[in-house]
Amino acid sequence: MEVFWAKGYEAAQLNDLTAAxxxxxxxxxxxxxSKESAFREAVRLYVATAGSGPLRALDTSETxxxxxxxxxxxxxDVALKAPQSNGCLLILGVMNCQPETGPLYDLLKGLRKETVERVHARLERGVADGDLPRTADIPTLADYYGAVMQAISMQARDGATRPELEALVRPSLAALPQTPAADAAASPN
Structure with a gap:
């Protein structure tokens, strides 16, 4: 898993994998x-272990x-603990998408889509719980937060530090609309 995470599918060579x-x-x-089967197994392991934190956090937070x-x-956290290259295996694992890697690209694309669907479901729950207004554009917000996660991964790959990446969180959260009750509580009297 770490070899594919550090190098991506295309750049990982058999000697890298066997040495690891x-x-x-x-x-x-x-x-x-095959190398493809090993990559698929590495992705399953990643989703179950190193890459599971973001969705676990999404599911276990109160609001x-x-x-x-x-x-x-x-x-x-995931992007910065990646071996060597930084970033997320699901985002960076297959970048060049040669014809022979198309099925693997589709695998990662499908997993990224599942992440957006989970964000969508959590935002819908936020509406149902009263955390978000009923007028919230849930599909756009879900796509936006999926894109922010991808941006975090790419920025980490480009050498961004934790403080630089954490600075992206506050303006990203500002995109969430407030309920009228939250607006009233936040405004000074």
Whole structure:
């Protein structure tokens, strides 16, 4: 997983993969069948472990605003703990999308779409709970926060520091509309 995360699918070579897990090429093919299968397994492991923080934060926070903030901060954690290149495996794992890597690109694209769908569902829950106004443009907000997560990953890859990435969170949260009750509580008398 770490080799694919650091180098991406295209740049990860068989010798990188076998050295990382301490096996020979024949053993690699016996265990995984192909580089593509190994990548798919690495993605499953990533989703279940290193990459799980943002969605876990999204699901466990009390309000929609807290959930989005926690998700973005967890995205920063993931992006900065990536080996060597920084960023998110689901965003950076297949960049060049050669014809032979199309199915893997589609796999990662589908997982990114699932993330946006989870954000969408959490924002809808925020409306139902009264955290967000009923007039909130949930589809656009969900797409926006998916894009912010991708931006965090790309900025991390380009060398952004934690403070620089954390500075993106506050203006991102400002995109969430406030309920009239929240506006009244926030305004001075």
């Amino acid at each position: 897990i301490g096996i020979t090429p024949p053993s690699f093919y016996a265990a995984f069948g 929609a605003q807290q959930a989005i903030g926690a998700m973005l901060l967890a995205s920063i």
